[in-house]
Amino acid sequence: MKLDINGTVREVDAPPEMPLLWVLRDLLGLPGTKYGCGMAQCGACTVHLDGKPARSCVLPASSVGARKVTTIEGLSADGSHPVQRAWAEVDVVQCGYCQSGQIMTAxxxxxxxxxxxxxxxxxxxxxxxxxxxxxxxxxxAIHLASRLKRGGK
Known part of the structure; x- marks a missing residue:
């Protein structure tokens, strides 16, 4: 199957029922999307499908179709996205496990x-x-990112 991941169309040899999470992590080497609960309840696995948050742990890769998938790695290559900058400035992270899902949702x-x-x-x-x-x-951090996106501080 072909998947548009972070702006690049990738050919993936995966069983149709394989969750997108495992395609991203195990087959494409994109470990930023985390496995949390495996039931779409915790948000650690959140990615964007055509810009909207989606839980990748329960989403069969075959159901993605032509929609664009953005992972935390694709949000910005250098961490310059306003949400990532705000996360660092506010020092949100404690253990950090949930943060990629939180950032993608934000x-x-x-x-x-x-x-x-x-x-x-x-x-x-x-x-x-x-x-x-x-x-x-x-x-x-989200309030700060909002100001940063609008050109403020």
Whole structure:
């Protein structure tokens, strides 16, 4: 099957039922998307499908079709995406395991709501679990990323 991953069409020899998560990690060598629960409940495996968050752990690769997949590696090659910059500046990460999923969800939120309220952020990220409890720093980083995207500080 052919998959458009981070702007490059890749030919992948995978069983049709193989979850996109394992195609990304095991077959394409993109380890940034994490396995968390395997049931689409925690958000660690979040990628973008045509710009919208999707849980890759339960998504059969064969169902992706021509949609564009963006992983944390494809968000920006050098970490310059406003959400990544804000994450570092606010020092969101504690253990870091959930962060790629949180960042991908936040990036999608900001594409749809450039200046989200606290309740917008809470609603958008309600399905992303952080066992370390960095939710307040996540919210702060998203507000900062919003300002950075709009050219502020």
């Amino acid at each position: 990036a999608s939120l900001l594409e749809n709501k450039p200046d989200p309220s606290d309740s917008d952020i809470d609603a958008a990220l309600s399905g992303n679990v952080c066992r370390c409890g960095t939710y307040m720093r996540v919210r702060e």
